[in-house]
Amino acid sequence: xxxxxxxxxxxxxxxxxxxxxxxxxxxxxxxxxxxxxxxxxxxxxxxxxxxxxxxxxxxxxxxxxxxxxxxxxxxxxxxxxxxxxxxxxxxxxxxxxxxxxxxxxxxxxxxxxxxxxxxxxxxxxxxxxxxxxxxxxxxxxxxxxxxxxxxxxxxxxxxxxxxxxxxxxxxxxxxxxxxxxxxxxxxxxxxxxxxxxxxxxxxxxxxxxxxxxxxxxxxxxxxxxxxxxxxxxxxxxxxxxxxxxxxxxxxxxxxxxxxxxxxxxxxxxxx
Amino acid sequence: xxxxxxxxxxxxxxxxxxxxxxxxxxxxxxxxxxxxxxxxxxxxxxxxxxxxxxxxxxxxxxxxxxxxxxxxxxxxxxxxxxxxxxxxxxxxxxxxxxxxxxxxxxxxxxxxxxxxxxxxxxxxxxxxxxxxxxxxxxxxxxxxxxxxxxxxxxxxxxxxxxxxxxxxxxxxxxxxxxxxxxxxxxxxxxxxxxxxxxxxxxxxxxxxxxxxxxxxxxxxxxxxxxxxxxxxxxxxxxxxxxxxxxxxxxxxxxxxxxxxxxxxxxxxxxxxxxxxxxxxxxxxxxxxxxxxxxxxxxxxxxxxxxxxxxxxxxxxxxxxxxxxxxxxxxxxxxxxxxxxxxxxxxxxxxxxxxxxxxxxxxxxxxxxxxxxxxxxxxxxxxxxxxxxxxxxxxxxxxxxxxxxxxxxxx
Numbered sequence: 001x002x003x004x005x006x007x008x009x010x011x012x013x014x015x016x017x018x019x020x021x022x023x024x025x026x027x028x029x030x031x032x033x034x035x036x037x038x039x040x041x042x043x044x045x046x047x048x049x050x051x052x053x054x055x056x057x058x059x060x061x062x063x064x065x066x067x068x069x070x071x072x073x074x075x076x077x078x079x080x081x082x083x084x085x086x087x088x089x090x091x092x093x094x095x096x097x098x099x100x101x102x103x104x105x106x107x108x109x110x111x112x113x114x115x116x117x118x119x120x121x122x123x124x125x126x127x128x129x130x131x132x133x134x135x136x137x138x139x140x141x142x143x144x145x146x147x148x149x150x151x152x153x154x155x156x157x158x159x160x161x162x163x164x165x166x167x168x169x170x171x172x173x174x175x176x177x178x179x180x181x182x183x184x185x186x187x188x189x190x191x192x193x194x195x196x197x198x199x200x201x202x203x204x205x206x207x208x209x210x211x212x213x214x215x216x217x218x219x220x221x222x223x224x225x226x227x228x229x230x231x232x233x234x235x236x237x238x239x240x241x242x243x244x245x246x247x248x249x250x251x252x253x254x255x256x257x258x259x260x261x262x263x264x265x266x267x268x269x270x271x
Numbered sequence: 272x273x274x275x276x277x278x279x280x281x282x283x284x285x286x287x288x289x290x291x292x293x294x295x296x297x298x299x300x301x302x303x304x305x306x307x308x309x310x311x312x313x314x315x316x317x318x319x320x321x322x323x324x325x326x327x328x329x330x331x332x333x334x335x336x337x338x339x340x341x342x343x344x345x346x347x348x349x350x351x352x353x354x355x356x357x358x359x360x361x362x363x364x365x366x367x368x369x370x371x372x373x374x375x376x377x378x379x380x381x382x383x384x385x386x387x388x389x390x391x392x393x394x395x396x397x398x399x400x401x402x403x404x405x406x407x408x409x410x411x412x413x414x415x416x417x418x419x420x421x422x423x424x425x426x427x428x429x430x431x432x433x434x435x436x437x438x439x440x441x442x443x444x445x446x447x448x449x450x451x452x453x454x455x456x457x458x459x460x461x462x463x464x465x466x467x468x469x470x471x472x473x474x475x476x477x478x479x480x481x482x483x484x485x486x487x488x489x490x491x492x493x494x495x496x497x498x499x500x501x502x503x504x505x506x507x508x509x510x511x512x513x514x515x516x517x518x519x520x521x522x523x524x525x526x527x528x529x530x531x532x533x534x535x536x537x538x539x540x541x542x543x544x545x546x547x548x549x550x551x552x553x554x555x556x557x558x559x560x561x562x563x564x565x566x567x568x569x570x571x572x573x574x575x576x577x578x579x580x581x582x583x584x585x586x587x588x589x590x591x592x593x594x595x596x597x598x599x600x601x602x603x604x605x606x607x608x609x610x611x612x613x614x615x616x617x618x619x620x621x622x623x624x625x626x627x628x629x630x631x632x633x634x635x636x637x638x639x640x641x642x643x644x645x646x647x648x649x650x651x652x653x654x655x656x657x658x659x660x661x662x663x664x665x666x667x668x669x670x671x672x673x674x675x676x677x678x679x680x681x
Contacts, residue, residue: 103646115333122337125365129336132368135405149645167333168363199399200364201392 010037013171013203014059019068021054028054030227032068038170041197041204042232043214045249046224052207053097055224056173059205060094061085073170086117092171093164097179099156101148107134107159108144114166133162138192154185158192165196171203178210190216211250211258216265223249311335312359314342322351328358331366339366343373348380357388367393367400375404441638442630445568448561463566471532471567472574476581478531479524483582486519487511487589495598504598508608511590516617520583522669525628528575529661533636536567537657540640541650549641559641568633575629576622583621620681624672628665635661 014036021029028051036042046052057063059070061077070077075088093114101110111130115121134144137158148156157177164172177193178186194217197204208214214221215235222232225245231238238250249255312329323346331339346352354370356362374384389397452459494510540563543549549559587609594600600608639657643650 104648118333120337121333122340125337125340128372129333129365129368131405131407132364132400132403136364136399136403141405141407147646165364168365195399199395 012036013038013073014205015069015071016059017069017071019055019058019070020066021051021058021063022066027227029058029065032228034222034229034232036171036203036205038203039197039201040219041193041206041217043218043221044205044207044224045209045214045221047245050224051227052224053175056094056175056205056207060092060173061088062094090114090117090167091169092173093167093169094173095157095160095164095175095177097175098153099148099160101156101159101163103148106145106147107139107151107162110148110159111144111162111166114163118167130162130166133165134159136196137162137165138188154181154189157181157189161192161196165200168200169202171205173205173207175207176209177206178208178213183212186210186212187216193217211255212261215258215262312339314339316342316346318347320350322353323347324353324355326355326358328360330361331359331369332361332363333365336365336369339369340372343369346373348377348382351382351385352377353385353387355387356390356393359389359393362389362393362396364396364400367397368404370397371401371404374401438634438638441564441634441641444560445564445630445634445637448558448565449569452561452565458561460562460566463562464570467566467570468574470535471528471570472577475528475531475574475578479527479578479582480585482523482527483515483520483585484589486523487515487586487591488593490514490519490586491590491593492597495594499598505600505608507590507594507598508600508605509612511587511594512609512613513617515586515590516583516613516621518621518669518673520586521579521621521624521628522665524579524582525575525625525632525665526662528571528578528629529632529635529665530658532571533632533639533657533661534654536633536636537639537643537654538650540637541643541653544641544643545645545647545650564633564637567637568630571629571633572626575632576625579622579625583618616681620672620676624669627668627672631664631668632661635664 012035014034016032016034019029019032019034020027032055034055044052044055054063058065059072059077061070061080065078068078072088073091075084077085077088080088101107102113105113108127108130111133112126115126115129131141131144135141139155139158139162143151143155143159148159151159161172161174161177164174174193178189181189190213193204193206196202197217206213206218218235220232220234221238223230223238223241223243223246225243230243231241231246233241235250238246241247241250312327312331312335315326315328317324317326325346329335352373359366370384370386377384386397490511491507494507495504498504498507498510540549543563549563552559552562591600591602591605594605595602636657639653639660643653
């Protein structure tokens, strides 16, 4: 817990205490605590079925837990009423696994949807801003006129990110942003998230299985196991944890390959 | 000398203190909440011969960007513009976009924009936004002239003809797969057929029976009121029998079935199409026409005559009940009158239509399902269109049958 002392001066933007999630008799989270600080990129890892996506949905107010408190930017998500949640919605954006774009709207219209909640915004400016967001996530201009079904999976993810960023949120939640992308596309997406996070000052809550992503962009990693956040810390700290699952995860064949890639990349940058 | 003040827009801001010290560090300016707790932006513009100096203050955020852009539009484009951002408390992507657009316009006019007093945050945001400014390629403008209008009529005619041809094609597909199923009975999916018979037939019995009963009641009631004027009450039996057996029983059953079954076919097949299940079936060597269309359409062809018969019986029952209550025609008398006065050909004329209507409903429903594209809206659109087309086609076929029967004297 030495880490927390170093971070005591940093502003906590998400604070979860004693969270319990259960579906029927199956308990997914029990007494889960987690703090996320402003401006950091946190990667959430865990085996299948450990409730990574459930945790994301709970923080974003899409899932009601059985017990506990979830505090996002000073708003208690669980007791907030409809109006509070609408206001708070501008402060965070969610990118779902396959983008979850509205299939009957073009990409540009999708990005404009959150901006429509802003009173008195000139439609021409709204359109130009949507084009800007589309461009910022690395999509070509013509992608704005396309329907989600006409885009590739990677482009849909980028479009989903553009919609999540439409209102300049402070926090973005990304559900497996690089899943299903080719290695080059995934690396591009990692750099996109990193770049946007730094230039927009975003706090990024990232659910991922991609070890390359964890190495490349995550400031901190939180491991979900045994129904709670087992351990949080940097990649280096993760490598020292001797819990069997954590050890296997970060020392497996694929983990070593990702580490090698990262080391090679670091050497290349130094040269 | 000009001074423009951007006015407060949203009423929700009134409850908040003008400034929140938590966010006062310039480093974090652009990442504070957008919608609440904002101070409206305020722009002061001083113009000299050599340059325009703008002093910007307050929140430059999305709710105010419309006014900010309007202010920028009033700037003269013939001299250098200096923007002082040191008084800006909030700065988001939309503000960076407004400034980047202004810079582009000035540079196009051969001038430039100098920015002073921007913190590290706004500075880096401005840079990322400037780098990302989209290159806009205008879409080709479609002229709305006479030729386009005629072309639109022509293309909708072609679409209509194509649609009818496609329906005929689906009917042919159904027949060919049916013949194949008869020749290779082992490939036939009997379980699916039974399942669909239950769905389209058995489960529709209550609603069809109730509808027909009420129609019988209404016919008897309306008929008796009119016929009483001529003292011809007893003919109400003929009225009910002929209209229910020949027309109403089967027609109204078909309309109800079109409403509940055509839509169900379209939704089921359409959502499979949407989730690429149809493609998966093809790749596994399963023929969608044989596995999806044949059991559904065949079930309808088998069930609709039965439903029509139930409707006929319930319609006559309702009519008899009302005739008894309203006109005192006893059930025995109704029966005698019905058997003596109504030829069995009336029943045949009604029942012959049932399989035809069933084919129309089934083919329209399956065809519409296959037209669904990979978006949620097209599923809804095709489902409602399949019901409308099915009902319309059934009524049109009924009209054709009526004329045909009248011509041959059936």
